Amino acid sequence: MDATRCVNCTQPMQLVALAGHYGRGVDVDMCGPCRLVWFDNLESVNLNGPGTLQLLRAIDAQRGELLNALGGTDLPCPRCTARLKVVRDLVSHGPVGRLECPRGHGALQTFSQLLAEKGLVRPLFRPEVEQLQRSPATGLVFHCVNCGAEFDPRVREACSFCGSPRLVLDLQRILHALDRQTGVVDSSVGGPPRQVQFTCMHCGGAIDAARERRCSHCAMPIAVTDVAEVLRLIEPYAAKIESGEAAPAHRAVEVAEVSDGRPHLLPMGLERNPLGPPWWVYAFCAVVAAGAGLALVRCVPLV
Incomplete structure (x- = not known):
């Protein structure tokens, strides 16, 4: 062909x-x-x-x-x-x-x-633009997500060459999309803490993207504009992600989800009750249903 x-x-x-x-x-x-x-x-x-x-x-x-x-x-x-x-x-x-x-x-x-x-990018929010205008990070280089060209997000809302809107790579969503089958980066399921260290594009502070959604220095959301930077950050875990082999702690969570129907990482004590909801749930529903029925009767005109 x-x-x-x-x-x-x-x-x-x-x-x-x-x-x-x-x-x-x-x-x-x-x-x-x-x-x-x-x-x-x-x-x-x-x-x-x-x-x-x-x-x-x-x-x-x-x-x-x-x-x-x-x-x-x-x-x-x-x-x-x-x-x-x-x-x-x-x-x-x-x-x-x-x-x-x-x-x-x-x-x-x-x-x-x-x-x-694929949900891997998001717009650059107005507060982020204002933060960059007030105190841009030293040596900040903003790349167009589509074509890779450099442009200043403080003055332009789209790439001057390809017309792509002002977007940033959402590192949290990328890590989730890559790691949901293996759990090699997800430190919330147990095991030794993992670190995905990089520099905040807004203030230049150090961030651990595996455990933080915002920069602890300027409180801005984590954002990356270069695909090469994302690949560099996840390179230590790339081999395990490609193998598809789940980490032991991640596999234990998956088994728990299948065996008892408990949603992923639901706090202990809130697991699904195998005997059904407690009695007060049924009582509450009965009271609501009775009230709704009474209101309906009052609204129906007598013939």
């Missing part, structure tokens, strides 16, 4: 094999110069932790290539040449856009749109 050609620059796209759930592989086509990804059908939603790590590596590997600006949204499907249609969906992490084939052959997304669909 011939290589898929990019619908923006017409050059052959790179076929990248990613790991999916249940041992199934996911093949995607990537164009580094145009920062575009083509997914056949709905492959993008089926990446597991190792597959997400492979995707981040593939995106980072193409950062240095010559960039072609996206020439609008009037582009043909690489499979059937039908004009792609603009689709905007609201997923659990927020609004996401893409170009879809009207005949169902697949979807085209920019790097930043794909990362947004």
